[in-house]
Amino acid sequence: MESNEAKIGDAEMLSRVTSLMRDHLPERVSPSPSEDWNRREGSIGAQGSHADLKELDELSKEVASAEAKGDSAKSGLQVLGVEEQSTVVEPFIIGVTGASASGKTTVCEKIIQGLGDHRCVLVSLDWFCQGIPDNVDSSDYNFDHPDAFDFNYLYQVLKLMQKGQPVDVPTYDFKTHKRSASVLLNAAEVIIVEGILTFYPRFIRKMMHMKIFVDEDADVCLCRRIRRDIEFRGRTISQVLSQYEKFVKPAYDEFIFPTKRHADIIVPRGGGNHVAINLIVQHIALKLQQEGDFRKLYPQLHRLEDNSQIRGLHTIFRNTEVSREDFVFYADRLIRLIVERGLGLLPFNREIVTTPTGEPYFGVAFVQGIIGVSIIRSGEAMETSLRAVCKTARIGKMLIANDGPKLDCSNRRIAYCSLPQEIHRLHVLLLDPVLDTGGTVACAIEELLSRGVPMDNITVLNLISSPDGLSLICGKYPRIKVVTSSVDRRVNKDGYVVPGVGDFANRYFGT
Template identity: 55%
Template sequence: MPEETTSIDYVMEAASGPHFSGLRLDGRMPSSATAAAASSSADSTLTPDFLPNQPFVIGVSGGTASGKTTVCDMIIQQLHDHRVVLVNQDSFYRGLNPEELERVHEYNFDHPDAFDTEQLLECTMKLISGQGVHVPIYDFKKHQRSSDSFRQVNASDVIILEGILVFHDQRVRDLMNMKIFVDTDADVRLARRIRRDTMERGRDINSVLEQYAKFVKPAFDDFVLPSKKYADVIIPRGGDNHVAIDLIVQHIRTKLGQHDLCKIYPNAYVIQSTFQIRGMHTLIRDRDISKHDFVFYSDRLIRLVVEHGLGHLPFTEKQVVTPTGSVYTGVDFCKKLCGVSIVRSGESMENALRACCKGIKIGKILIHRDGDNGKQVNDLFGTHEVDIDV
């Protein structure tokens, strides 16, 4: 092998020699029993189409060092008020056997067979079904999975699958609600890969260039680039394209905002969850919370619900004269407001309604069953327009 001072041209030329693909050297394929077990496991798992509260699954693919991870991080940052998990395809590299380790420089890590797609598929389907999974941790220096540690990933609102070949297998593609391809110039990707592999993975520049010419570029042309046709969204320039990422996040928020109740009741409105709301829900669900704090935070949540509900009532335009003499065009309720409190739970919301609507009149309605026949009888003590209930 030439010295470190060998020219880059020589390295690139030498890379055209013979090599083997990501297939295992012993030629072993998964046994029929293993394949059958994996198939049975996949068949027994519910598909997303039949799951309640299914998460939004995003696939992010693109060439090596194209900026996929950067795009994923930016999406996660903007979806800060939702639970988001990132699953990297790199975690599912197959560990190399001793014979492969001896010839590791001739192993094609960019071939589809270098990944354990069956395990990736199984983990993804478990996450979609609401189960937590153990994602393996791969050591790129030892080319082995960690035997005593793993990454715990729990079910979330959004699942992001990231990797160069996440679009290659149709079974994985079919689980995705959105497919994103990060498109970056080849020269930029090569420069980034050299910097990443030399600084983070302990490799020298010659081995990086050799691997790029022998495996990375051919695999991109043969497997990665053809999968671009499956993408719903193509992002040029990767993480530098803030406009594209903002539009993607907006679309995801729209999809997540379609609550299951809204699908059943078209006129139902669900308040968007925030860290503040989730924090208050956490407090009032704590069995050790004091009575005073429970009442305080419950009243805050109820007031948010009342204010949100008032915003959906019909308004009409109204002009007023300000203290400075200018005319301000605003809005006013179309009709006078009154409330109907449904006994007993609705009574806990009366104070919030009075705090939001000064002087509002509130009546009460009692709903009970008549004997054992299941028939509901309403005793109306006041006829009003706004129902409040918990």
């Protein structure tokens, strides 16, 4: 509903709200936030009974107990009837809570802006509203009570997202007070869970790596709530004030404010606190680097910067529906960036040249003697980009056969090899677009070492790596450099990196 009341300024709005509250609302004494917040008043919320709260607390204890027992008992996910699968790297989960209209969404948006929207996904607790029963009027329903939310559903969604799986999440219409069609939500490195009661269930709270409480003055929150509910939820000022006095303020005192003690960070003034938000963004970025970057374990690993350009290229050529022409074009673009990065790791000599202005330029010249060794067949896709940026580079080839299961790294053997005799004097760029188990690349490295190539002279170039492959190559050959653009989650039972790109050679060469 459109209303002039939705367009007035904050100062005037606050004045009018104060006047209306004086005229229409009875005086009341707010319960002390320091009182025992676990008490239950039967009058809180039209839902009436607190049986659901008791059940939720029992489920929380069951989940915590089951997860503490590990393999000897059901996990928390199995308690809820969802099967678990193993995963390698879990996302960083942030919980953001605070009073209604305190600025939680603004804080979340600024965190996402600071980290990059390609790295984050926002999950709103509002999506998991239970909905109003048919025989209950919306003015008599407490939307701020824990019974109003389906925390079990939220738990299942977060567990699946921890494994990197896309999930269907509900959407809730606050005008019809019903759930509408679900939408598909992809997992990301950072999952932000936002809502007034995100800290309330213990089994949800335990999943969070960082908990943020957004603190704002109560009058400011009320003004924002009035403006929002009038403009977007079709309510009048009187309806908003009545609901605030009847449900919102008591629920904040009893359920929301006490969870402040669980917060790792308290952000006063909400989205306007730029210093606090910048510190949060920097801390999260550091944690992501520490927990997810293999450079901490393997300093010889060099990964392209994770920016929007790199993500955009991956998005196109990973897509199963992309045409072969586009797959080749965008894969070549990314291969060229990988090759450039690999060449930048080679030794160089200082050199002085004279510019057309007659002035000297103090630069560098790469050492001579570079050879690209492609692992047939997919490695041949990288030869064109190498030749495009390094005309003097020579090309060698290896065909490696696998006499056993793909996941068994011990059955690789050299079936064909075309390398110059003087390769031991050259700097080798080993070309293989996808590093899965690492067995094929390890076999190629052993062949190079047997021909006298120093380990320091070998650089492995690939587009996508798996943690298993990196652990094998970087762990077994500590002086060999590896350049990649992405470290994916794992290798599946068929030997493919996931999410990966499928069979790279078949897609590139159209076979």
